[in-house]
Amino acid sequence: MALLTQNPYKQRSFDLSGLTGISDHTLEIHFGLYAGYVKNTNTLNEQLVEMMGQGKAGSPAYAELTRRMGFEYNGMVLHEYYFGNMKPQAGGEVSSSSSLGRAIGESFGDIETWKKDFTAIGGMRGVGWTVMYLDPDTGRLSNHWITLHEDGNIAGFRPIIVMDVWEHAFLLDYKPAERPKYIESFLANLDVDTAEARFTGAADRPVG
Ligand SMILES: [Fe+2]
Incomplete structure (x- = not known):
């Protein structure tokens, strides 16, 4: 839990209208789901502080709510990274001469191989996320599958x-079996400048 004297998280807004292959209707519904995670993260902290005040810390209910923190927090944070790394008319590919492009080359061989791996992980059966992380201590990049929001994130690695x-x-825009088309659209909308800024440490998660 976090003390209530800390400011609650605020919902961020993202101007993404006009993406390639991801409709404004999908985005509208998706922003609503994201707002739910921000609200639930704040509510969860409030409930835990209240229980602590009532002497219920350590109770089974307190434990179950605490277990839920990884789900709600990561649900909020991953959506902010996700919306934050797309932009309309992105049209850009990671350049092999950029610092991110060079690091991808060192970690995966080349950008095409990275993309193939990222796409294959995104197509895995199940519900979750695909994240390319930077290990800040070694400079190494790696692609990961996250089940739901919380199972598979690497502590200390930078998304x-x-x-x-x-x-x-993607289900409003594509059939369930068309996930590869959605992944293609995601990559077409990828804001490579933001990815580069995250890599160099010039920018991170957009916090509300
Ligand atoms: Fe989502």
């Missing part, structure tokens, strides 16, 4: 490219 592959991210 560089974050893709939502829950079905709500």
Whole structure:
């Protein structure tokens, strides 16, 4: 829990209208789901502080709510990374001469191989996320599958490219079997400048 004297999290707004292959209607519904995670993260902290005040810390209910923190917090944070790394008319590919492009080359061989791996992980059966992380201590990049929001995130690693592959991210625009088309659209909308800024440490999660 976090003390209530800390400011609650605020919902961020993202201007993404006009993305390629991801409709404004999908985005509208998705922003609503994201807002739910911000609200639930704040509510969860309030409930835990209240229980602590009532001497219920350590009770089974307190434990179960505490277990839920990884789900709600990561649900909020990953959506902010996701919306934050897309932009309309992005049209850009990671350049092999950029610092991010060079690091991808060192970690995966080349950008095409990274993309193939990222796409394959995104197509895995199940509900979750695909994240390319930077290990800040070694400079190494690696792609990961996150089940739901919380199972598979690596402590201390920095998210560089974050893709939502829950079905709500694409089912209004594509059939369930068309996840690869959605992934293609995500990559077409990828804001490479933001990814580069995350990689160099010039920018991170947009916090409300
Ligand atoms: Fe989502």
